[in-house]
Amino acid sequence: MTRVQAIQNCNDFVIKFANVNGSGSSSANELFARAVIRMGVPVAPRNIFPSNIQGLPTWYEVRVSEAGWLGARGGCDMMVAMNPQTWDRDVAAIDPGGYLLYDSTKPLPQSKFRDDITVLGVPLTDICNREYEDPRQRQLFKNIMYVGALLALLDMEFAAAEKLIVDRYRGKDQLIKANVNALRLGYDHAKANLPCPIGLRVKRADAVGDRILIDGNSACGLGAVYGGATVAGWYPITPSTSVIEAFSSYCRKYRTDPDNGRARYAIVQAEDELASIGMVLGAAWNGARAFTATSGPGISLMQEFFGLAYFAEVPAVIFDVQRGSPSTGMPTRTQQSDLISCAYASHGDTRHVLLFPEDPHECFTLGAQAFDLADRLQTPVFVLSDLDIGMNERLCAPFDWDDSRRYDRGKLMTYDELEAGKTFGRYLDVDGDGIPYRTIPGTHPTRGAYFTRGTTRNAYAKYSELGADYVYNMERLRRKFDTAKTLVPAPVLRNAAQPTRYGAIHFGSTGPAMAEASVLLEADDVHVDTLRVRAFPFSDEVMRFIAEHECVFVVEQNESGQLRSLLINEGEIDPKKLVRVLHYDGSPITARFIAGKIANALSDRKVSPITTPLRKVAP
Amino acid sequence: MTYLAKPKLLSADAPRNALGYTRRDYEGAISTLCAGCGHDSISAAVVQACFDLDIEPHKVAKLSGIGCSSKTPDYFLGNSHGFNSVHGRMPSVLTGAALANRNLTYLGVSGDGDSASIGIGQFAHAMRRGVNMTYIVENNGVYGLTKGQFSATADKGSKSKKGVINSDSPIDLAALALQLGATYVARSFSGDKEQLIPLIKGALCHGGPAFIDVISPCVTFNNHSGSTKSYDYVREHNAAVNRVDVILPKAQIETSYPPGSLRRVVQHDGSILHLRKLGVDYDPSDRIGAINHLQERQALGEIVTGLLYVNSSVQDMHAHLNTVEKPLNQLGDAYLCPGSKALDALNALLR
Incomplete structure (x- = not known):
């Protein structure tokens, strides 16, 4: 390595795994992420995957952040390059001074590397071929082996990962033994042959607390169980399918009659989205709590029924896990682009209630609350999650439930x-x-x-x-x-460190990136109050926030500024007052992006970010 | 069609069923369909069938799509909840309703446009799923509310009121229902209440997906010469395979039939169907035979009516889903919510 200093960071870096989908890499990568958490250090893992079953490139990104930032960061400090197909772009994606871990079984020409990164080779295929006979085992344990090597390189606790394997395969001793062995092979090889530890390290901390790691779709499915849903009509569509899979699995666990094994729920896979929402409305009209889970194209197909439900006043809950549109668009990429099509869904003068969960914890709480709201208001309620929350595991507050709570069935005449x-x-x-x-x-x-x-x-x-x-x-x-x-749930306000006339409104999965962006901006003496909107219609508090600030950035993950349009339309806001901060390339929004856009916009306005205080600092 | 409101007073000697209800208790709002519309006869047959079967009116849910036929549930069973849903989408709404409460009787009313054109997908899948329902298509081969376009059940070569000849092949919903898994399939004619009422009664007692295709002439747009859905045409070409009598388990069997002419079918609820053969040797338990018979006779220009197929050992959607006996819409919080302890245990697994 020449000129560039190798990156030195403890508990604050991004590591990316480049794999081929269908190769069994995801459980190994998840093992790595959870091993970091077991050392008390927060991580934010994300899948970047194709709309395909086997053979296409897939990436898994783990942001390690003791400070607790869970939004995507951007950049890459270390690449675990396991996919020859994407080698060139993966190597190019590493930040200068970063690290490359690769399978060195087959020699590669010098031109395939960079001289400003640290290259770490482990002959994974060689070791696997030596240790295992079965080709499938060779593949699977190769993945575990590179996790073992990482433990050594990053100075992690081997025991933490080992314990995870024991916990995961409890009762299956053969599996435990085989996995721990593979982990050990990788670990020992790295220790013996590589400069362990490297500049990136994980050091035990106490920054995770009692948080749990779960994906938003599972949390939505659990929310539907706790919310009392008994009927689900659905049609498979990425990225919402796992909401129903989770509902089904939690129902089997919690809603099977202990006396006779019969189901206290009904799940029907419909022939299309029209039929799924039709079933939901039929069941809800008949007094059951019912829901569907879908994504943008499904929302389009359900439009006529949404209108009928609105006017006939039938409660319904729709989980919409948003993605890039249209149907043949970017089904495995994230967006927040269904706000308008849900808020005013259907022909005629309709408007619908939308809820915006920030993370899996809110997928659960707002998911359960949606059923009370739907019954109380006798109308469809949309829970607008997205792929970033829905299909990625996210550290979040543990689930809780007040046992004295009773379902609000609304105005039912007896x-x-x-x-x-x-x-x-x-x-x-x-x-x-x-x-x-x-x-x-x-x-x-x-x-x-x-x-x-x-x-x-x-x-x-x-x-x-x-x-x-x-x-x-x-x-x-x-x-x-x-x-x-x-x-509807109230918005969440976060005041800047000092009074400011600038505000930023955001919602849903933008939350973690927005929180981090505020801190980045503050470091540059730019102060912005933020408000996380959690529902449509907007409560008075949202309009007050806009009124109290001279300029409000509306940060969202779509191209047209849909939340901004809704605010202008419903609050009769002067459009000039609401400045768009839009991210829509299908990747999750980052703090760097938000902070950059806001800082640029303020410098374009040629105003000093430090302005006369408009309010006193809250005591 | 009734322009005059029905008298509020009821004669004291109006017949009452076992529940003490008169036929009037099963009637609905005044029909707004054209005078002579076949659909009104079907509504009257539904009223009579429910009265005869001693069904509690409020234990029926009636659902429909859009069209003349789908308006009719307002004109019968006024003490039942009804749902005039989306065009072609009644089957999914009915399926959802049936999921929520397995203890009501579900009556789906649709038309040939509603079921064979825009709604053929939902029609097909509701049959496949084994929804416990009586699904009646009031089939007139024409779009009435939009004034006379052909529907998908119009026969090839038949003539519209404006003189257009239909060049598209017809969809035979009864044949489709047979193929798709309906376990009670009948065809009838709105002008033959003697045949229609028992067929509806048999369907209401069936316990699984029961489908009745009722040819129901549109007096305004499809009752002319050249139409194959007119009163005259259907009367001339009606080839009934049997006559049905429905006998409730509690009833005394008084009718006697000549030996060899009767077939007896016991349905899941104990109701008994007495099928009298008419001329042809027809076996209503033979699904493949039924499909063949329909095709053969249709090729000869005949309209086959009667109970085409019945399978008395039927399992419905709830059996497939293994749902609890108690209707899902009546399960209380304690049966639905796993509570905080389960959540604590789950949290522990997620760390």
Whole structure:
């Protein structure tokens, strides 16, 4: 290595694994990530994978960050290059001064390397061919072996990784033995032949706390179980499929009747997204809590039903794990680009409730809450996750549940109320909050039945095409939407270290990158208050935040500034006041990107970032 | 079609069923369809069938798509909840409803446009899944609400009111239902209530996916010479394979039949179907035979009606999913929410 100093970093670096998909690398890579966590150091792992089953390139990126930054960082301090197909670009992607770990079995010409990085070769194939007969084993254990080598190179605790293997394969002693052996082979080889440790190191810390590592889709599925969902209609689509897989697996665990083994849930794989949302509405109309999980193309297909659900006032929960669109677009890349198509889904004057989870913990809490909101408001509720949260494991606060909590089934008129002669008008605004009462089929032999339609009916659900009946209904729906503002989760405010007239609004998976960007900016004496919006419709607090700042950056992962459009439209905001910070290449947004954009925008405005205080520092 | 409101007073001697209800208790709002519309006869047959079977009106959920036929659930069973859903999508909504509560009787009402054109996918998959339902298609071969376009069940060579000859092959929904796994398949004619009412009753008792294709002439757009769905044409070409009597388990069997002419089928709920043979030697338990018979007779220009197929050892969707006996929409929090302890244990596994 010439001229460039090798990177020296402890507990703060990015390591990337370049693999071929279908080669079994993902569990080895995950083993590495969890081994770092077991040493008390936070990591943020991310899969970058193709829409393919076997043979195409795939990457796994682990950001090690004792400071706890979980957003993507960008750059690469060390590359584990296991895919000859992508060798050139993988080697080129390493930051100057970085490290390259590769399989040195086959000699490569000098031109295939760089002189400003540290090259570390382990003859993985050679060792595997020597140790194993079975070709599949050779492949799988090669992966474990490079994890072993990394443990040595990064000065990690071998025992931490070993314990993980023991925990993972508990009861399967053969597997434990074989895996630990492979790990040891890699470790010992590196110790004997390589300059261990290198400049990147992991040192035991206490920065993980009681956090858990789980992917957002699993958390959504668990949220649906805890939220009381009993019916799921769905159609396979990346990146949402694992929401249903998780729901199914948690249901088998928690919802199987202990007496007879029968299911307290029903999951139907539909023929398409139209049928999946149709099933959800049928079940919800009939009083069950029901949901579907889909992605952008599915949202497009479900549009007609969303409109009917809105006007017929049928509760439903839709998990939309957003991705790059359209159908043949970037199904395995992340985006936040379904806001508009969900917020105003369907023909006619519709508007829908959206929830924006930041991480798996919120996928669980907001996922469960969505069912209460849907029943309370009698309307579809969309949980807008995305691929970055959904399909990557993320460190987050542990799940919790208040056992005294009861499901809010909303305004259901009961047999007793009907029997007592209480007036039932399905679309009558009795309480002034825009929310009517409903009955479930089969409630009472002679009272409370009604014929469910879209809008050609009056407040008593009788057929009507009168303009006055239509207007009454639309005004009530508007009131209901105003009520929704008071029920949805509140935004999360983070004030800058000192008073500022600049604000930034963001949502969902942008959270970790935004938090880190604030700190980067603060280091440059740029101060920005941030507000993480967690729901649509926007509560008054969101509009107040905009009013209180001279200039507000709207940070989002789409090309058209969809959150910004919704804010302008719903809050009647002057568009000049809201500055776009848009990231949409399919990779997760980074703190560096956000901070750079904001710093540039402020310098373009030729204003000093340090301005007259507009508010006092909070005590 | 009734322009006049029905009198509110009921004569004291109106017949009552075992639940004490009169036929009036099974009626709905006044029909807004054209005078003479076949669909109104089907509505009347549904009323009669539910009355005869002593079904509690509120224990029926009636679902439909869009079109003239799909409006009809408003005109019968006024004490039942109804759902006028999306065009061609009734089957999925009904499937979801059936998932939520296995204890109601589900009646899906659709048309030939709703089921054979825009909704053929959902029609097919609901049959495949074994949804416990009675699915009636009110089949007139034409789009009424949009004024007379051919539907996908219109016969090749038949003539529209405007004189256009249909060049597309027809879809035979009964044949499709047979192929796709429906376990009770019938065809009838709205002008023959003697045949239709027992077929609906048999379907309501069936316990699995029951499909009835009812030829129901559109008096306004498809009742002319050259149409193969007109009253005259259907009467002339009707080739019934059997006559059905439905006998409830509690009823005394009083009817007697000549020996050899009767076939007896016991359905899952104990109801008994008495099938009287008519002329042809037809076996309604032979699914392949039924498909062949339909095809052969259709080639001869005949419209085969009657109970085409019944399989009394039926398993429905809930059996496939192994769901609990108690309807899912009635499970309380304690049965649904695993609680905080389970969550603590799960957290421990995720560290």
